[in-house]
Amino acid sequence: MLSIKDLSVGFRTRRGDVQAVRGISLELAKGETLGIVGESGSGKSVTSFALMRILDAGGSITAGEVTYSGIDLRRASERDMRTVRGREISMIFQNPRAALNPIRKVGHQIEDVLRQHARATRNDAREKAIQALRDVRINDPEARYHAYPFELSGGMCQRIVIALALACDPRLLIADEPTTGLDITTQKAVMDLSQELIRARGMGSILITHDLGLAAQYCDRLAVMKDGEIVETGPAQQVFADPQHEYTRRLVEATPRPDATVRSLLPEDRRPPELTHTPSETPLLEVRDLRKTYAGKAGPVHAVKGISFTVNQGQSVGLVGESGCGKSTTSSMLVRLLDTTDGEILYQGTDLAQIPAEQFGKHPLRGDIQMVFQDATDSLNPRHSARACIAEPLRRLAGLRGKAVHERVEELAELTGLPANLLDRFPHQLSGGQKARVGIARAIALDPKFLILDEPTAALDVSIQAVILNLLADLRARLGMSYLFVSHDLNVVRLLCDEVIVMQNGEVVEAGPTEQVMSAPQHPYTRALLAAAPRPPERLNTTPLLHEVHNA
Amino acid sequence: MNAQLRSVFWRILQTLPVVFGVVVISFVLTRALPGDPAVYFAGAMADEQSIEEVRVALGLDKPLWHQFFLYVGDLLQGDLGNSISTGQPVLTDLAMRLPASLELTLFALVLACAIAIPLGVLAAVRQGSWVDHLCRVLVTAGVSLPTFFTGILLIYVFYYLLGIAPSPLGRLDFIYFEPPRVTGFYLIDSLIDGDPETFFAALRQLILPATTLALFTLAPIARMTRASMLTALSSDYIRTARAAGLSGAMVLFGYAFRNALLPVVTTLGMVFSFVLGANVLVEKVFAWPGIGSYAVEALVVSDYAAIQGFVLAMALLFVFLNLVIDLSYTLIDPRIRFNAK
Amino acid sequence: MTTTTASSVSRQSGLWAHLVYVLRDNPVTLLSFALFAFFVGSAVFGPLLVPYDPLATNAAQALQPPSFSHWFGTDNLGRDVFSRVIVATRLDLSISVAAVALSFVIGSVLGAIAGYWGGWLDAVLNRVFDTIMAFPLFVLAMGIVAALGNTIENIVYATAIINIPFYARLVRAEVNIRRESGFALAARLSGNSHWRVLAFHIFPNALPPMMVQVSLNLGWAILNAAGLSFIGLGVRPPEPEWGIMVAQGADFVVSGHWWVALFPGLWLMLAVFTFNLMGDGLRDIVDPRRRT
Numbered sequence A: 001m002l003s004i005k006d007l008s009v010g011f012r013t014r015r016g017d018v019q020a021v022r023g024i025s026l027e028l029a030k031g032e033t034l035g036i037v038g039e040s041g042s043g044k045s046v047t048s049f050a051l052m053r054i055l056d057a058g059g060s061i062t063a064g065e066v067t068y069s070g071i072d073l074r075r076a077s078e079r080d081m082r083t084v085r086g087r088e089i090s091m092i093f094q095n096p097r098a099a100l101n102p103i104r105k106v107g108h109q110i111e112d113v114l115r116q117h118a119r120a121t122r123n124d125a126r127e128k129a130i131q132a133l134r135d136v137r138i139n140d141p142e143a144r145y146h147a148y149p150f151e152l153s154g155g156m157c158q159r160i161v162i163a164l165a166l167a168c169d170p171r172l173l174i175a176d177e178p179t180t181g182l183d184i185t186t187q188k189a190v191m192d193l194s195q196e197l198i199r200a201r202g203m204g205s206i207l208i209t210h211d212l213g214l215a216a217q218y219c220d221r222l223a224v225m226k227d228g229e230i231v232e233t234g235p236a237q238q239v240f241a242d243p244q245h246e247y248t249r250r251l252v253e254a255t256p257r258p259d260a261t262v263r264s265l266l267p268e269d270r271r272p273p274e275l276t277h278t279p280s281e282t283p284l285l286e287v288r289d290l291r292k293t294y295a296g297k298a299g300p301v302h303a304v305k306g307i308s309f310t311v312n313q314g315q316s317v318g319l320v321g322e323s324g325c326g327k328s329t330t331s332s333m334l335v336r337l338l339d340t341t342d343g344e345i346l347y348q349g350t351d352l353a354q355i356p357a358e359q360f361g362k363h364p365l366r367g368d369i370q371m372v373f374q375d376a377t378d379s380l381n382p383r384h385s386a387r388a389c390i391a392e393p394l395r396r397l398a399g400l401r402g403k404a405v406h407e408r409v410e411e412l413a414e415l416t417g418l419p420a421n422l423l424d425r426f427p428h429q430l431s432g433g434q435k436a437r438v439g440i441a442r443a444i445a446l447d448p449k450f451l452i453l454d455e456p457t458a459a460l461d462v463s464i465q466a467v468i469l470n471l472l473a474d475l476r477a478r479l480g481m482s483y484l485f486v487s488h489d490l491n492v493v494r495l496l497c498d499e500v501i502v503m504q505n506g507e508v509v510e511a512g513p514t515e516q517v518m519s520a521p522q523h524p525y526t527r528a529l530l531a532a533a534p535r536p537p538e539r540l541n542t543t544p545l546l547h548e549v550h551n552a
Numbered sequence B: 001m002n003a004q005l006r007s008v009f010w011r012i013l014q015t016l017p018v019v020f021g022v023v024v025i026s027f028v029l030t031r032a033l034p035g036d037p038a039v040y041f042a043g044a045m046a047d048e049q050s051i052e053e054v055r056v057a058l059g060l061d062k063p064l065w066h067q068f069f070l071y072v073g074d075l076l077q078g079d080l081g082n083s084i085s086t087g088q089p090v091l092t093d094l095a096m097r098l099p100a101s102l103e104l105t106l107f108a109l110v111l112a113c114a115i116a117i118p119l120g121v122l123a124a125v126r127q128g129s130w131v132d133h134l135c136r137v138l139v140t141a142g143v144s145l146p147t148f149f150t151g152i153l154l155i156y157v158f159y160y161l162l163g164i165a166p167s168p169l170g171r172l173d174f175i176y177f178e179p180p181r182v183t184g185f186y187l188i189d190s191l192i193d194g195d196p197e198t199f200f201a202a203l204r205q206l207i208l209p210a211t212t213l214a215l216f217t218l219a220p221i222a223r224m225t226r227a228s229m230l231t232a233l234s235s236d237y238i239r240t241a242r243a244a245g246l247s248g249a250m251v252l253f254g255y256a257f258r259n260a261l262l263p264v265v266t267t268l269g270m271v272f273s274f275v276l277g278a279n280v281l282v283e284k285v286f287a288w289p290g291i292g293s294y295a296v297e298a299l300v301v302s303d304y305a306a307i308q309g310f311v312l313a314m315a316l317l318f319v320f321l322n323l324v325i326d327l328s329y330t331l332i333d334p335r336i337r338f339n340a341k
Numbered sequence C: 001m002t003t004t005t006a007s008s009v010s011r012q013s014g015l016w017a018h019l020v021y022v023l024r025d026n027p028v029t030l031l032s033f034a035l036f037a038f039f040v041g042s043a044v045f046g047p048l049l050v051p052y053d054p055l056a057t058n059a060a061q062a063l064q065p066p067s068f069s070h071w072f073g074t075d076n077l078g079r080d081v082f083s084r085v086i087v088a089t090r091l092d093l094s095i096s097v098a099a100v101a102l103s104f105v106i107g108s109v110l111g112a113i114a115g116y117w118g119g120w121l122d123a124v125l126n127r128v129f130d131t132i133m134a135f136p137l138f139v140l141a142m143g144i145v146a147a148l149g150n151t152i153e154n155i156v157y158a159t160a161i162i163n164i165p166f167y168a169r170l171v172r173a174e175v176n177i178r179r180e181s182g183f184a185l186a187a188r189l190s191g192n193s194h195w196r197v198l199a200f201h202i203f204p205n206a207l208p209p210m211m212v213q214v215s216l217n218l219g220w221a222i223l224n225a226a227g228l229s230f231i232g233l234g235v236r237p238p239e240p241e242w243g244i245m246v247a248q249g250a251d252f253v254v255s256g257h258w259w260v261a262l263f264p265g266l267w268l269m270l271a272v273f274t275f276n277l278m279g280d281g282l283r284d285i286v287d288p289r290r291r292t
Helices: A044-052 A078-084 A106-116 A125-135 A154-166 A184-201 A212-218 A236-241 A246-254 A327-334 A364-368 A386-396 A402-415 A432-443 A462-479 A490-496 A514-519 A524-532 A543-551 B002-031 B037-042 B048-058 B064-076 B090-125 B130-144 B147-161 B186-192 B196-233 B236-243 B248-285 B291-300 B304-332 B334-340 C002-025 C027-049 C081-117 C119-133 C137-148 C152-179 C182-189 C194-230 C242-253 C259-286
Strands: A002-013 A016-028 A033-037 A059-068 A089-092 A172-176 A204-209 A221-226 A229-235 A283-296 A299-312 A316-320 A342-347 A369-372 A450-454 A482-487 A499-504 A507-513
Touching (some): A016 A044, A016 A059, A033 A044, A033 A212, A044 A059, A044 A172, A044 A204, A089 A154, A089 B236, A106 A125, A106 A154, A106 B248, A125 A154, A154 B236, A172 A184, A184 A212, A184 A524, A204 A212, A212 A221, A212 A236, A221 A246, A229 A236, A229 A246, A236 A246, A246 A462, A283 A327, A299 A327, A299 A482, A299 A499, A299 A507, A327 A482, A364 A369, A369 A432, A369 C182, A386 A402, A386 A432, A386 C182, A402 A432, A432 A462, A462 A490, A482 A490, A490 A514, A499 A524, A507 A514, A507 A524, B002 B064, B002 B304, B002 C119, B002 C137, B037 B048, B037 B304, B090 B130, B090 B186, B090 B248, B090 B291, B090 B304, B130 B196, B130 C194, B130 C259, B147 B196, B147 B248, B147 C194, B147 C242, B147 C259, B196 B248, B236 B248, B248 B291, B248 B304, B248 C137, B248 C194, B291 C137, B304 C137, C027 C259, C081 C119, C081 C194, C081 C242, C119 C152, C137 C152, C137 C194, C152 C182, C194 C242, C194 C259
Parallel strands (some): A033 A204, A089 A172, A172 A204, A316 A482, A369 A450, A450 A482
Antiparallel strands (some): A002 A016, A221 A229, A283 A299, A283 A342, A499 A507
């Protein structure tokens, strides 16, 4: 149905021409689902924009052929392309709320498309738009017809984007990271829905994603992209189970699976021996009936509704939940950036909740409790060098000066695997992984006993995530820290944590040893979370074989 | 519809504190500053006794808070004091002259929008083309032009050199009669009167000062239109609309332009501020009998009540214009309505 | 010590390369920097270099058109327009620089505090700025000068007051979006007090957009001051000042003596143009994406 031959896409930028896609070839059969997988900057989104001919200004197809059912998409006139878009090929995008016109009723936006392609007249457009909403299982479509995007949740907006894309019964749907930024249960709902609709209509589809597990679960065939080239294509099962290309293998290994260990995420030939950490039975931090209530416009908002748990010395505890469950509020209170409403935070017997967050900056325990922030880019001052960032707590809290600071910073850089020659760079000159290392180095500068990790790898590509998770595991073993690992992803939490706490709507719904919670979840919400995580196919038992080859 | 009405009402309510603030500042400007306000208000020619009379009349011998209440009381009765130079109540003077200023300002504003918005849109759509460069030059030159200087330049070229513009003295050449006053706008009144000759005479007088003002006003509007149009065009929903196969015109006007209009409407508030200020200068250059030149004349003879009345009137006019802008914003942007609930 | 030099060097070289790139990409910005240097030069050395005393009248030479001895001609009192235009640079620049500096300092402090702590202080300041902005700004400046008295200092104060809300709003917004940013929280975890976080971590990040605003505002402040003196506020004759000179020249334009008003007006325009171009150029340097 769709055939791409030697497609190259170039962009004219301030730094000269950049080739975003370099001569890729793909085929898509009727009714087939193809996954294009790659990390950021691999050119996967650009490919889809190119074949729809909606590249940003400065971008153009520089070579190759794109043919869809006999139409030459590269040379088709703009008028012809307009009839192809929406009627033959449709697209859904990431960040669904931004993908909808913010000041137009969603029903009208669907009508616009219907009427553009002469699928509806003035008289029946409304009825057909409501039908399109009904098709994507939106409750009360008559009322939703009049809603504006800002009144709807992210998942709901994505359903509307799907309704808009499918309104004119196209035969091919391209989904570009359709669930990035959505909660994991919403992600499953959206993916299941779109898969069902595609199957029911016998459509072909292309799923573009960074998540290999997601692609493997929903696609017939996968194409793995790296630096604008396709490094491997094949049936999804096979690509996942028996990756042929070195890069694919690394990607597959780095994707957290239920059976993986933190070391197994790393490439085969770069796995140092695992360091053991032994949590003790002595409590380090005891949280008792912790509450936080905000004054909202429509009455008080109970963000955290009385939670209790204990973190022992050297133990790692995972705090898991979806957005808005209160996990970030909890971590802000524990790290003493936010005052509590009620409850106790006993740190080695001292109730930290009694000390106002305002004054904790000068408290002797400040250095003991530190945090690694979610977004490394955001957590580094753009005007400070990496060295200055790491030195900050040493100067402010430990009172170190001159040479002592210098030496300690270099020591920390080595500990976190940051090359010393990068220390004088500014955040914008560092890669995502390097920035994460700087953030970690700063957090451990004062040898904290309790470290809160707030989604430290959420913004990173999986291969970098693998490296950072291993770094965190090593640091824990070497420095004997306790972690509170805040995340939305049970599969990631499982790799590092001894215990897990699952939060929903400000309450703890389940807590216990990680393996127990993962294998025999008690609470329906935990079960839903586990079920929603993409389940990639089992790996073939090729690892030992490769091992032997490697050893030989 | 109900929510919309409520947000309109809410917005109108919100102007009350601003109006109060304006009144306080205008009070502070004239009563609470160092120096003897009685001397100011009595004018340069006053003797001891008349100063004392003014002091009692304005209540300046009373404590400040008491003076403030007297001041507010006077304002509520529409009493802005008497002008020394014309001898009339300031309110009457201002009411007489306001239409002249409004006619000039609104005409200039419409002219500016009519040129700037299409120019900005075109510059954004054809980024890097000659239209874009023209837009850039006009924008930078426009904000750099001192209005009084542009006015003088235009007079020199079109009146002295080319002789196609009428003499820059007021709203109507002396050979014509003022049309019977209905709205106070000569263009409209002459049409109501069915007198095309006066209409064109008034238009001829209006063109130069209005162009002067419009040149100055054009720049911020064109700049904002171009910028917000660029932002809108590069947004995700435009990509969605294009991917859904909507026609170019629909994408451009139905989707991008309507969203781009929001920041432009916001900018109009600032533009009004500039226009009303520049208006004073342009009125002086063209001897336009509006409230701006009234204030300039009052400054020359230290006519305090008149200046104060002028400042207050301008502020209230501006508050009103801002209210209109915000209300039209409410109509375009559904999110505002939601927030007001 | 070595660490700071090393870091500042690498930073400067990055900035320098970017600067060179922007200037080469946009020669207009280069031109604006050159013009700026010219105006600063005129302000500093102008009074020493001009050929005539700007105040010396000469009835015999009244209203002479531009010639070799009087480049810009003479005015109705026979004063040399060129000398007056150049000498006026100092006064016009001083007024605008003083006014902008004043509003920059006051606006930054108020805006930073309001943006960081929020609460009632923010609400009160917001109301105050709303009220100031509720006046057409030039009209408010007229009112202030008329009330305070007709002096040059009062022109500076009036111009400063009407500019404060712009700075305060800008700083408030810049501080507010960074208040809860990761690096501000991290700075607090590193033992910084709120004041230190605000002054050393957040505020420096708000400076680049502020510099753009400063440049644009300098031009606007000159326009404003010249406008006030055009209608007879502030500077008084015979003091040379661009606005007054245009006002005086206006009377002679209708009789064809264009040069008396043209040259001071042109200089005024050029000065404002320079600051605006420079502001645009700085915007390019600070943030290439916001180029408009």
